[in-house]
Structures are given as structure tokens and as C-alpha cells.
Amino acid sequence: MKDHINAIYKNHSQFYKILLFVVTTILIVFFFPKSGRFKYNFEKGKPWQTENLYAPFNFGIQKSTNEVKKEETLITNQTTHFFNKEKGIEAEVIKDFKEGFNKTFNDSLNNYKGLKSKANSILNTFYKYGILNENLDLKNSNKAVILIDNVEKQTTTYKNLQKLGTLKNSIEKQLKGTSLETYSNKLTALFFDVIKTNLTYNKALSDNVLKEALDKISKNRGVVDKGTLIISKGEVVNDEKFQVLTSLSKEYESQVWSKSSYNWIVFAYTLLVSLALLMLLLFIRKYRKDVYKNNTKVTFIFFNVFVMVLLTTLIVNYNSEYVYLVPITILPLVLKAFFDARLGLFTHVITVLLLGSIVPNSYEYMFLQIIAGIVTILTVSELYKRANLFISVGQITLVYIIAYFAFFVIHEASVDNLKWETFGLFILCGLATLFVQPIIYVYEKLFGLISDVSLLELSDTNSKLLKELSNKAPGTFHHSLNVANLAEASANEIEANAMLVRVGALYHDIGKMKSPIYFTENQSSGINRHDELTPRESAKIIINHVLNGIEIAKKYNLPDRVIDFIRTHHGTSQVYYFYMKEKANNENVDIIDFTYPGPKPFSKETAILMMCDSVEAASKSLKDPTSSKIDNFVENIINKQKDSGQFLNADITFKEIESIKKVLKRKLANIYHLRIEYPE
Incomplete structure (x- = not known):
């Protein structure tokens, strides 16, 4: 039992991937539609490529979308609209009109009998079918409408209904050319004072009738019996065949499966x-x-x-x-x-x-x-x-x-x-x-991933952490900038992630902020604090800048991919200077005490940073640099790292390492303003 548990723990990563694979498969299948699929592919205007196709069951030939839309449009245009007619309004208006007419036309010398008769005739015309309270703006004015009151229904066309907006034109039209035309303005004003609408559009009833009519539209325009030849091999799929095949495909996919x-x-x-x-x-x-x-x-x-x-x-x-x-x-x-x-x-x-x-x-x-x-x-x-x-x-x-x-x-x-x-x-x-x-x-x-967008933000030297580094450890900050430039050029040379390695280089030494004075690049006074410490204590301070850097990076929420550069930029190398100093005093020295905790670089980018960091830091000790000195210097440092197995876990080739050497040699030569040494 214990062996099984150990095996599971040892291979937990593989078990997780299997579980992830199974769960993803189940979820995708769960959301997939579970209908069958028509096994043939076909295109309009192309020949039928497979064997003769016979109807596997009875099915209807579905109408095309355009056919259905045409029928819906036709029914919509023909469907009757319903209006509620309010009784009593007409009698009330006639009464008010009579009183208003007597007040308006009260000159005893004139006889307004003819005018009154004409006005009553116009009023009767308005209320023959009724006056609308709103204009529906129907395209077909001859469309049938039904007027409903409490007792009876009245059928007419929409154009026969009077609209408020056309009342004035209607009055003027009926008086035009008659002897009564001079009274048109007064009569119109009187009409507008007394007239009331008595027709209201019954939208709910009209919509229900239209819906019932649309629901009765048949989606099919024929039936194909089981066993009927639908299409022969090599026959062109014309419009009719395409519609039949499409209908069969949809019917097949909508079948109720056992x-x-x-x-x-x-x-x-x-x-x-x-x-x-x-x-x-x-x-x-x-x-x-x-x-x-x-x-x-x-x-x-x-x-x-x-x-x-x-x-x-x-x-x-x-x-x-x-x-x-x-x-x-x-x-x-x-x-x-x-x-x-x-x-x-x-x-x-x-x-x-x-x-x-x-x-x-x-x-x-x-x-x-x-x-x-x-x-x-x-x-x-x-x-x-x-x-x-x-x-x-x-x-x-x-x-x-x-x-x-x-x-x-x-x-x-x-x-x-x-x-x-x-x-x-x-x-x-x-x-x-x-x-x-x-x-x-x-x-x-x-x-917890990182993209180029975030890398660009992290590469800003005005960020809070890098500003703090430049204030507390200006020498380290300058060193980091130089390493970043070397690393970026090297990454571009071998097509690695230049943006990632640049950001890693900028932050790789942030751990030195905790005790900046113990690192050479920050010692401006000429006093070396390590003279006051034992080699073992000095080595501990130097090595701890990696652990301190990881701690600071996590405090500032730096991504794990950036923290990897802090962890690996010294790999498992030794603080060799202090090791030899301790060994001179004590032969029984454990080299582990002078070794960085690692891990070794495990990617091209982290390997590039290790090379560039070592070369840039050591280049400060070069006296009277020449091209040959720089070449030998770069070769020695990187070959030593390679021989000690620092790049074994990194996905980097010997060819790429040689390309990086060339870049570093060229860059250092430019930094020290060296000319090429021509043969004598």
C-alpha cells in the first residue's frame, strides 16, 4: 500500500494531466449538441459525389427562408386590424356642435340654414366610421379593419377612418367651390372645439390574430416518401435538390433518438x-x-x-x-x-x-x-x-x-x-x-503567467522597486543596466525572449539592497567592509543576496518567471575568492558553505543572464583591456561555467553559447572603445 502511495506521489504530475484530460473531454462532450449529424456534404451548383441517395424515412420538404418570409409578409399585409369604437361620443359631439353653432352664427339678419345643414352633413361623414386617436401609418390604406363596440362589429377599410390630422383639409375640401366657402375658417374652428375621437386601436387583439395566422403557415411544401430517389451520383445539386437535401439534413438531426x-x-x-x-x-x-x-x-x-x-x-x-x-x-x-x-x-x-x-x-x-x-x-x-x-x-x-x-x-x-x-x-x-x-x-x-505587456511595464526604470535600487545601491543598479543591455543583445542573437531576459537582468540583483555596502560596485569610499569580517561571514552575506532578492521580489509581487532569474543567476557556483581565503587559514573547509543554493539555469534566458552577469561583473577588473584580452577573458569565464555543468538543465546548444560569446566580445570591445587589432 505504501509503495502505491509513493508511486502516486512520485507521478502526481502525470496523474493530474490524465485527470485534466478526462475532465476537459467530459465537459466539452457535455456541452456538445447530442443530435445525429447528416453524413453527406453537399453544395449548391456542385455534383453529388457519393452514391445514389434514397429517402431513409418520410420527411417534409422545408420551405426556404425567403419563401417563409414572403408568406409572412403577405399575411401581415392582409391581416385585419381591430379598433374599439366608443358609443355615446357621436351624440355628445352633435349636441355640443349644435350649441356652438348657435353661439357662433347668431346674426338674425342672415339665414344660416344651408350652412348648418352642410356642417351636419360633414359631421355625419366624420362619424360614419369614426375618428382615430392615433395614426397607424399603414402602408396599405385599403387594408380591412373591424370596428367593435359593445353590440356589433362593423367592417371597413383603413382609408375610410377619419384621422385628426386630416380634419382641416377634409372640411376645406367639402366647402370649396360652394357659396359657403367664406365660412370655412369659423366652421373649422368650431369643429376643432367640439370634435372628439371615438376609435382606439386594439393592439392586443390585432397582434393575437396576426400571430394565429402566422402560426398556421406550413414550414413544408411537400413530402418525400421513404425509399424515394432524392439524387443520383454525379447529378448537379440545383435549387430544388438543395432544398430537399437541406430538409433531409435538418430532419435527420432533429430525429428523436432512442x-x-x-x-x-x-x-x-x-x-x-x-x-x-x-x-x-x-x-x-x-x-x-x-x-x-x-x-x-x-x-x-x-x-x-x-x-x-x-x-x-x-x-x-x-x-x-x-x-x-x-x-x-x-x-x-x-x-x-x-x-x-x-x-x-x-x-x-x-x-x-x-x-x-x-x-x-x-x-x-x-x-x-x-x-x-x-x-x-x-x-x-x-x-x-x-x-x-x-x-x-x-x-x-x-x-x-x-x-x-x-x-x-x-x-x-x-x-x-x-x-x-x-x-x-x-x-x-x-x-x-x-x-x-x-x-x-x-x-x-x-x-501567475506573464506576457510581453507586463514585461514592458516591469522594464520601466522609473518603477518603485528599481528606483529604490538606484537610491540604495547605485552601483548595483548601473551594473544591472549594463547586464540588461548585454543580455538583450545576446537573446536577440539566438532568438530567445529578449524582453524577458532584459527584465530578469534589471531585477536579478535587487537582494543587494539589504546590505549594499558589502558589494564592490557600491563601495565608493575605498573602504572594504569585508576586511572586518571572516571569509565565512563575507561569503554568507554575498550568497544571501539571492535569498534576499527572492524575498523582496515576492514582497513586490514580481512574477515567478522574473524571480527565476534571481534564483538562478549564480546557479550552484562558488564564492571562490572567500573560499580560497578561508582555505588558506583552514584546510578542512566545506565548499558547500561557499556555494550558492541554486538552482542551475533551466532556460535559454536564465543561462544568458548567468553568462552576461559574470562577464560584466568581472570585466571591471580588466586592466589595459585589448581585443585579445577581452576574447580570452570571455572564453575563460563562460567555459568555466560550462565545464562546471551550470548549463546542463538549460535548453541551450553549444552553437548558441558560441554566438553569445561573440556578442559579449563585441559589446565589451565597444564599451572599452577598442579598435580591431590589425596584424603587423
Whole structure:
């Protein structure tokens, strides 16, 4: 039992990866749609490539979206509107009009009998059907309407209903050309004083009637019986065949599956998802060993894959037309920011392959997304520069639009029915991609990772910690700047992460702030404090600057990748000067007491810092430097580190070490303003 527990503890990292693999697979399959999928691919205008297809069951031929929309528009235009007619208003208005007329036209010398008769006639015309309290602005004025009161219903057309806004024109029109036209203004004013609306639009009833009519629209326009030949091999998929095949595909995917069939579908999806994730895991294991060894990083990658699958699945389940709204190019952007372009692209392709089994038009979708991912990897560089991200997002959006346009023309052979709203989805997708910056910041906090954006902020020499270093240990600060310049040049030479190694160099000696006077570069008075200490005490102070640096870095919340440079910049080397000094007095000296705790550098970047730090520090002791002296000096220091096994854990080659030597020799020659020694 104990052996089993020890084995599990020893291989806990592998067990964690297996658990992560299983959990991610289960979660992705859980969110996948569990319907069957039509096993044939077909395109309008292209020949049917497979065997003759017969109907596997009875199914209806679904109407196209345009056909359904035309029917809906027709029904909407023909559906009756309902208005409530309020009784009693007309009698009240007639009474008020009579009183108002007698007051307005009270001249006893004139006979207004004809005017009064005409006015009553106009009033009766207004209330024949009624006066609306609002104008519905219907396009079809001949549309049937029904007027409802408490007793009866009255049918007419919308144009026969009187509207308040047209009352004046109606009065003037009926009086024009008659002897009564001179009374038009007075009569109009009287009408507006007494007239009241008696028709109110019954929206609830009208909407219900329209909804019932729309619900009765049949989605099908025919039936295909089981066993009927749908299409023959080599036959071109025309509009009619395309609609039949599309109907069969949708019917097949919406079938109610038995429990046995459902389980088989889940099992098949599990196989596909696990196979894709396994390929991703094997790729990381073979080509990104440092990432594979770090469970946090592997979890981060799988988490991002799951998030993209989840977002896309939710959108597809809601409305598959919005599938291009998901900013899937955020995935390669994020992975490139934290890792590298190759891992970002491979993960992106695996994710797109997973999504290809659930999205409509899978070939078109996968082509567009893979091309967009490639463009993302090729165009986005130096993400910390804001202009670069905007330019890259514009290029990605343009590629989306061009590729979609090409596919549409291939399918439709014209641009008449081009869906311009899809271009809008691509633009919105591009805008959503701009949120990658805050997403990267959140990921840094959640997973303890570091991106170039944070590295740029840390490289600012005006930061609080570096300012404190320059104040407390100015010599160390100057040394760190020199090392940073050497390390950055060396990293560029062998294509390592120059920004990371520069930041690591700036902070690698911050531990010297605790006792700056004990380090040579900060001794400006010419007094050496080590003269007052034993070699063992001096060595302890020198070695402790690594541990003090780690403590200070954690206090200031520096990322772990930066702290790695503090831990490894001396590796397991010795404080040789004090060791030899102690040995001169005592033969029985344990070299462990004069050895840095390590660990040794375990990446190209940390190895570069060790070389540059040693060379820069030791170069201060050079007297009368010449090109040959500098060459021998650099060779001796780096060869000593190499021979002592300091670079065994670092992923760096002999060729790269030689390239770094050349850079350091050239840089030191420039620092000391040396000319090339020409042969005599």
C-alpha cells in the first residue's frame, strides 16, 4: 500500500494531466449538441459525389427562408386590424356642435340654414366610421379593419377612418367651390372645439390574430416518401435538390433518438474530442517540454480550448447564424502572448477541428477560422504596442470578409442575395478581439503567467522597486543596466525572449539592497567592509543576496518567471575568492558553505543572464583591456561555467553559447572603445 502511495506521489504530475484530460473531454462532450449529424456534404451548383441517395424515412420538404418570409409578409399585409369604437361620443359631439353653432352664427339678419345643414352633413361623414386617436401609418390604406363596440362589429377599410390630422383639409375640401366657402375658417374652428375621437386601436387583439395566422403557415411544401430517389451520383445539386437535401439534413438531426442511439452518439463524440485533445497534449509533450512539465500552463491551455468550445456551442444552440460573432482568434493571440506562435496556432487548429463537428457549413467555418488563425499568428507581433493590435484585428476582419465573400459567390454564383449582416458580424467579432488585452491581464493574475505587456511595464526604470535600487545601491543598479543591455543583445542573437531576459537582468540583483555596502560596485569610499569580517561571514552575506532578492521580489509581487532569474543567476557556483581565503587559514573547509543554493539555469534566458552577469561583473577588473584580452577573458569565464555543468538543465546548444560569446566580445570591445587589432 505504501509503495502505491509513493508511486502516486512520485507521478502526481502525470496523474493530474490524465485527470485534466478526462475532465476537459467530459465537459466539452457535455456541452456538445447530442443530435445525429447528416453524413453527406453537399453544395449548391456542385455534383453529388457519393452514391445514389434514397429517402431513409418520410420527411417534409422545408420551405426556404425567403419563401417563409414572403408568406409572412403577405399575411401581415392582409391581416385585419381591430379598433374599439366608443358609443355615446357621436351624440355628445352633435349636441355640443349644435350649441356652438348657435353661439357662433347668431346674426338674425342672415339665414344660416344651408350652412348648418352642410356642417351636419360633414359631421355625419366624420362619424360614419369614426375618428382615430392615433395614426397607424399603414402602408396599405385599403387594408380591412373591424370596428367593435359593445353590440356589433362593423367592417371597413383603413382609408375610410377619419384621422385628426386630416380634419382641416377634409372640411376645406367639402366647402370649396360652394357659396359657403367664406365660412370655412369659423366652421373649422368650431369643429376643432367640439370634435372628439371615438376609435382606439386594439393592439392586443390585432397582434393575437396576426400571430394565429402566422402560426398556421406550413414550414413544408411537400413530402418525400421513404425509399424515394432524392439524387443520383454525379447529378448537379440545383435549387430544388438543395432544398430537399437541406430538409433531409435538418430532419435527420432533429430525429428523436432512442436511448441506445443517444449513448452511441455520446460515445462517438467522446472519441473525437479525446483524440483531438490527446494530439494537443502529445504535441506539448514532444515540442514544448517546459510547458508540459508545468501543470498550471497545461491547465491554462486546456481551459482556453474549453472556453472557446463553450462560447461557440452556446451561440450555436441559441442561433447558429451568429456563429461568426465568437472571437475565436483570441485563442491564438493569448497563447502567443504567453508561450509562442507555434503552440498558439496548433491549439487554434485543434479547437477549430473540434468545433467543425457542431457548426453548420463546417468546411466553410473551419477554412475561415484556420485562415484567420494563421493571419493572427503572422501579423500580431509586439502585442504591447497598441497600434499593432488594431492593425492586426483590421487585417483579420478583412480576411474573414474576403473568404466569406468567395464562399458565398461559389455557392450562389451571384451576389444578389449577399447577406451583408454577416459582414457586420465579422466587424463585431473584430471589435470583440480587441478585448484580448484585459483578458491577458486577468489570466496573468489567475494563472501567475506573464506576457510581453507586463514585461514592458516591469522594464520601466522609473518603477518603485528599481528606483529604490538606484537610491540604495547605485552601483548595483548601473551594473544591472549594463547586464540588461548585454543580455538583450545576446537573446536577440539566438532568438530567445529578449524582453524577458532584459527584465530578469534589471531585477536579478535587487537582494543587494539589504546590505549594499558589502558589494564592490557600491563601495565608493575605498573602504572594504569585508576586511572586518571572516571569509565565512563575507561569503554568507554575498550568497544571501539571492535569498534576499527572492524575498523582496515576492514582497513586490514580481512574477515567478522574473524571480527565476534571481534564483538562478549564480546557479550552484562558488564564492571562490572567500573560499580560497578561508582555505588558506583552514584546510578542512566545506565548499558547500561557499556555494550558492541554486538552482542551475533551466532556460535559454536564465543561462544568458548567468553568462552576461559574470562577464560584466568581472570585466571591471580588466586592466589595459585589448581585443585579445577581452576574447580570452570571455572564453575563460563562460567555459568555466560550462565545464562546471551550470548549463546542463538549460535548453541551450553549444552553437548558441558560441554566438553569445561573440556578442559579449563585441559589446565589451565597444564599451572599452577598442579598435580591431590589425596584424603587423
